[in-house]
Amino acid sequence: MSSFRVEGGHQLNGEIIPQGAKNEALQIISAVLLTDQEVVINKIPQIRDVLKLIDLLADMGVSVSQNSSESYTFQAANVNLDFLNTEDFKEKASALRGSIMILGPLLARFGTGRMPKPGGDKIGRRRLDTHFVGFEKLGAKFNYDSKTSFYTVDGTNLKGAYMLLDEASVTGTANIIMAAVMAEGLTTIYNAACEPYIQQLCKMLVRMGANIDGIGSNLLKIEGVKTLGGTEHTMLPDMIEVGSFIGLAAMTGSDLTIKDAQIKELGIIPDTFRRLGIKMDFQGDDIHIPAQEHYEIESYIDGSILTIADAIWPGLTPDLLSVILVTATQARGTALIHQKMFESRLFFVDKLIDMGAQIILCDPHRATVIGLDRAYALRGITMTSPDIRAGVSLLIAAMSAEGVSTIHNIDQIDRGYQFIDDRLNALGAKIERVN
Numbered sequence: 001m002s003s004f005r006v007e008g009g010h011q012l013n014g015e016i017i018p019q020g021a022k023n024e025a026l027q028i029i030s031a032v033l034l035t036d037q038e039v040v041i042n043k044i045p046q047i048r049d050v051l052k053l054i055d056l057l058a059d060m061g062v063s064v065s066q067n068s069s070e071s072y073t074f075q076a077a078n079v080n081l082d083f084l085n086t087e088d089f090k091e092k093a094s095a096l097r098g099s100i101m102i103l104g105p106l107l108a109r110f111g112t113g114r115m116p117k118p119g120g121d122k123i124g125r126r127r128l129d130t131h132f133v134g135f136e137k138l139g140a141k142f143n144y145d146s147k148t149s150f151y152t153v154d155g156t157n158l159k160g161a162y163m164l165l166d167e168a169s170v171t172g173t174a175n176i177i178m179a180a181v182m183a184e185g186l187t188t189i190y191n192a193a194c195e196p197y198i199q200q201l202c203k204m205l206v207r208m209g210a211n212i213d214g215i216g217s218n219l220l221k222i223e224g225v226k227t228l229g230g231t232e233h234t235m236l237p238d239m240i241e242v243g244s245f246i247g248l249a250a251m252t253g254s255d256l257t258i259k260d261a262q263i264k265e266l267g268i269i270p271d272t273f274r275r276l277g278i279k280m281d282f283q284g285d286d287i288h289i290p291a292q293e294h295y296e297i298e299s300y301i302d303g304s305i306l307t308i309a310d311a312i313w314p315g316l317t318p319d320l321l322s323v324i325l326v327t328a329t330q331a332r333g334t335a336l337i338h339q340k341m342f343e344s345r346l347f348f349v350d351k352l353i354d355m356g357a358q359i360i361l362c363d364p365h366r367a368t369v370i371g372l373d374r375a376y377a378l379r380g381i382t383m384t385s386p387d388i389r390a391g392v393s394l395l396i397a398a399m400s401a402e403g404v405s406t407i408h409n410i411d412q413i414d415r416g417y418q419f420i421d422d423r424l425n426a427l428g429a430k431i432e433r434v435n
Helices: 022-034 048-059 082-083 086-095 097-110 127-139 170-180 196-207 237-254 269-275 317-326 347-356 388-400 419-427
Strands: 003-007 013-016 038-042 061-067 069-074 112-116 142-146 148-156 161-163 188-190 210-212 219-223 231-234 253-260 281-283 286-289 308-310 334-338 357-363 367-372 382-384 404-408 431-433
Touching: 003 219, 003 388, 022 038, 022 048, 022 069, 022 170, 022 196, 048 086, 048 097, 069 419, 082 086, 082 112, 086 097, 097 112, 097 127, 097 148, 097 170, 112 170, 127 142, 127 148, 127 161, 127 170, 161 367, 170 188, 170 196, 170 219, 170 404, 196 210, 196 231, 196 382, 231 281, 237 269, 237 286, 237 317, 237 388, 269 317, 308 431, 317 334, 317 367, 317 388, 317 431, 347 388, 388 404
Parallel strands: 013 253, 038 231, 161 188, 308 334, 382 404
Antiparallel strands: 003 404, 003 431, 038 069, 061 069, 112 148, 142 148, 188 219, 210 219, 253 286, 281 286, 334 367, 357 367
């Protein structure tokens, strides 16, 4: 198991280009199963989860060729459905939570699908009901075998239907969209997720020949088509990585420019960091964060403590709350961080407390952060990354701390951030990867 050895206290300086969006990549790459024609995808992030999904598709018989470091051509002309019954598929798919995204395309094009219970982050229960209820509305029948932990889905003769999702799940919405684009008749999805990644998926499917109305809203209408063709698609920059770099710049007092951040697709992310007192300038689609000795958390008009909470889009993505919490530890002022969507995502704060942060964990969903205003630097410790976002948050904390920190289980960080140590070291960080 690899670890990071981080020497803290170094200011960074320079420009960094965000990777392609991980959450978009898992959906877009799965969508290649919807056609037997070539699909070219650009700006694919070179991260563990995405590369595992590409390998899984190759094992299923999808032709995969790499055009450049971040561009691939896929052609799913000879998909081997028998592979879904193998132990090899069970092992590989269960190790990758994003593997659930291949079910919708398989049902749409082949009328059948199998999936082991996916793995992924240990951040509490993340149910798959939205996916399967949506498939059932379209006429699919599924069975879950608790002994083998396998879902088997029969999707022959899918028919369009009206559905009101009980949660605006991004992956659930994407999976249902991909199943519905080739179902017979009209599908109406109300309370659909409408994140930029969902919009990107819909726009790609439309270029492939799908008929989708309402893109960008929470009400989608999809008229099924018989077949879909090939296309070319370029990923958005990863908004979570953009937010991580903003927090990193503030915590380390660095002068950093994030290139081609596609600012209009970031929603309220920049404004949320501004509420922590972080200055930033927009230069076209670049974000410049100047070095700041101090940054102060806003309070509400009546003087009460600022609350930052996650919400469905266009609210704040839950994937950034860990970074925001860490960033607040060195601000001037106090903030309440409210993580609503996952019940144990804040449990990594015990490591920050060990580093000297002033944090009160109120319950599994809420933490009060009393900013140190750099009066006391965090101190380096040895810790273990529990999930992707907590992992990069601990890395940010370690980079701002006095002394040396060791972060174990960095495979979790590698799942979401490509070559993060090399990219940050190029800006002046001191991060060593050790085995």
